[in-house]
Amino acid sequence: MSKNIFIKNLSNKNPTKDITLDDIKYKIPLITKKQNINIKINNKISFNKNNVPIIAGPNGVESRKLIFNVANFLKKKGIKILRGHAYKPLTFPYRSKKYLETKNQGMDWLDEVKKYTGLAIVTEVTEIKYLDRICQTADILQIGSRNMQNLELLKECAITKKPIILKRHFGASLRDMLGAGEHILVEGNKNLILCERGVSSPHTHRETSRFILDIQAIPALQEITSLPVISDPSHASFWAPWVPPLIYASIAANCNGLIIEMHPKPNESAVDPLQPLNYKKFSEVLNNSKKIAKLFKKKII
Ligand code: PEP
Ligand code: MN
Numbered sequence: 552m553s554k555n556i557f558i559k560n561l562s563n564k565n566p567t568k569d570i571t572l573d574d575i576k577y578k579i580p581l582i583t584k585k586q587n588i589n590i591k592i593n594n595k596i597s598f599n600k601n602n603v604p605i606i607a608g609p610n611g612v613e614s615r616k617l618i619f620n621v622a623n624f625l626k627k628k629g630i631k632i633l634r635g636h637a638y639k640p641l642t643f644p645y646r647s648k649k650y651l652e653t654k655n656q657g658m659d660w661l662d663e664v665k666k667y668t669g670l671a672i673v674t675e676v677t678e679i680k681y682l683d684r685i686c687q688t689a690d691i692l693q694i695g696s697r698n699m700q701n702l703e704l705l706k707e708c709a710i711t712k713k714p715i716i717l718k719r720h721f722g723a724s725l726r727d728m729l730g731a732g733e734h735i736l737v738e739g740n741k742n743l744i745l746c747e748r749g750v751s752s753p754h755t756h757r758e759t760s761r762f763i764l765d766i767q768a769i770p771a772l773q774e775i776t777s778l779p780v781i782s783d784p785s786h787a788s789f790w791a792p793w794v795p796p797l798i799y800a801s802i803a804a805n806c807n808g809l810i811i812e813m814h815p816k817p818n819e820s821a822v823d824p825l826q827p828l829n830y831k832k833f834s835e836v837l838n839n840s841k842k843i844a845k846l847f848k849k850k851i852i
Pocket of ligand 2: 610786812823
C-alpha cells in the first residue's frame with residue numbers, strides 16, 4: 552500500500568453532512584423546526600408519534616365495484632384510510648384497454664364510498680386543473696414521487712390547506728425532498744406528511760427489485776424534521792412477497808404510517824399486478840404489524 556494515502560493530522564472533527572447548518576438556517580428553516588407535530592385528519596385519525604396509520608387500497612380506482620369491495624374489507628379490518636388514484640401517472644405512455652384513468656368518475660366513486668363507509672380518502676393530484684374536484688372528496692392529497700419537485704403543483708396543493716403526503720422522488724436526496732416540503736410549509740400549510748417510497752440504485756436495474764426501500768431515510772428524516780415520516784414498501788419493492796418484511800422493518804424503524812397497496816385479485820390489477828397484497832395476506836400482515844407496533848409502544852390505526 553502506498554505511504555501517500557496516510558495524511559498526518561487528518562481531522563475528522565467536522566465530517567460533512569448532506570444537510571448543512573447553513574441549509575437549516577436559510578433554506579429549510581420551517582421543515583427543520585423542532586416542534587410537536589400532530590396532523591389531525593379527523594376525530595379518529597392523527598399522524599403523530601404514537602400512531603401508525605395504515606393507508607391501504609388498490610393502485611387505481613378502476614371501478615365502482617372494486618373500490619366498494621376494498622373499502623368494505625378495510626372497514627371490517629378497522630383500517631381508517633382508503634387510497635386509490637383516479638388520476639394516475641404511469642412510467643410509460645401506453646395503457647392497457649383495461650386501464651384508463653377514471654378521473655372525475657373515479658372521484659365520484661370515492662365520494663360515494665367515503666359517505667358509505669366513513670373511511671378517509673387519499674388520492675393523487677397529478678395536475679392543478681384537477682385540484683378543485685379532488686379537494687371536494689379527498690382528506691389527504693398525495694403528491695406522487697414523479698411530481699416531488701413540481702413546485703407550482705406543490706404550491707397550489709398547499710394553498711388548499713388539505714393535509715399533503717409528499718412522496719420522495721426515487722432519485723432525490725433528502726435535502727431535495729426537504730426543499731420541496733419547505734415549498735409547502737412556506738404557503739402556511741403545516742399538514743405535511745413525508746413519504747419514503749424507495750430509491751433507484753445499481754441493483755434495481757437488474758431483476759431483483761424495482762427500487763430499494765431506504766429504511767435509513769426514516770430515522771434520518773426524523774433527526775431533522777418533526778413531521779411524520781411514512782413508508783410505502785409496496786411501491787419500493789414492486790413485488791408482493793417482499794412487502795410484508797419491509798412493512799415490519801418500517802414499523803421497527805419508527806415510521807409514522809404506512810401505505811400498503813392491496814387488491815382482492817392482485818393478478819387482475821390493471822397496473823402493477825405483482826405488487827398488491829391479497830386480502831388473506833393483508834390480514835396476516837395487519838396482525839403481525841399490530842404486535843410489532845406494540846413492542847415499540849405504538850398503535851396501528
Ligand atoms: C402510488 O402511490 O400509486 C404511486 C404511483 O406512487 P409513487 O408516486 O411513489 O410511484
Ligand atoms: Mn401504485
